[in-house]
Amino acid sequence: MRGLSFEIPNAYGKHLFEILDGINIKGLTWKIGGGESYFIENNTLGNSLFPNICILNGEGLLKEISKEDYYLIFVDLKGFQKKSDVREIATYQEFVDSGCKFVLLLVDSSYVTIYSKDQITIKHIFSKAVTAGYKNIEYITDEKDTRTTLIAF
Structure with a gap:
């Protein structure tokens, strides 16, 4: 198993927090790729959920995805072992050959694709x-696996 795919509701919420709950978010360094997601302010789109392409430690990611509701349009999250080379991962083979342990891609507000090197994580998220x-x-x-790239946006 490489990972899994599923559709989430096209709605405001804390979907990333719900999906990632129970996996070792804090144990990884996260590369936030190009994307488009917004906090909800006064029942409308507000500030960006993530700064433009950046790197966050696990605590920083957890803080962002758990504090208030947001709306996801495109998301590109890649979790790397601490002290590994954090870089762009564009193909499945690059994922396999890198220190990247986890990939979460979301497109069109609903379609989630996850890759993980840990089979227990895949089964946990499936459940x-x-x-x-x-x-x-x-x-x-x-x-x-029909994806040709591991980039969401």
């Missing part, structure tokens, strides 16, 4: 997705 009522939940395997 959470089922419990949350997400749609079209599928494992990504070598035979069923």
Whole structure:
């Protein structure tokens, strides 16, 4: 298993926090790629959830995704082992050959794709997705991987 894919509701919320709850967010260094996501202020889109392409430690990421509701349009998160070379990962082979442990891509506000080098993490998120009522939940395997790049935006 390479990962999984599913659809989340196209709605305001704390979806990243809900998806990532229970995995070792704090144990990784996170590369935030190009994307588009906003905090909700006065029931409308406000400030950006993440600064433009940046690197956050796990505590910083957890703080951003857990404090208030936001709206996700495009998200590109890559979690790297601490003290590894944090760099752009554009293909599955680059992911395999790097210190990157976890990839979360979201496109068009609903379509989530996750890659993880840890099978337990994949199964944990699959279970959470089922419990949350997400749609079209599928494992990504070598035979069923249709993505050509690991970039969301």
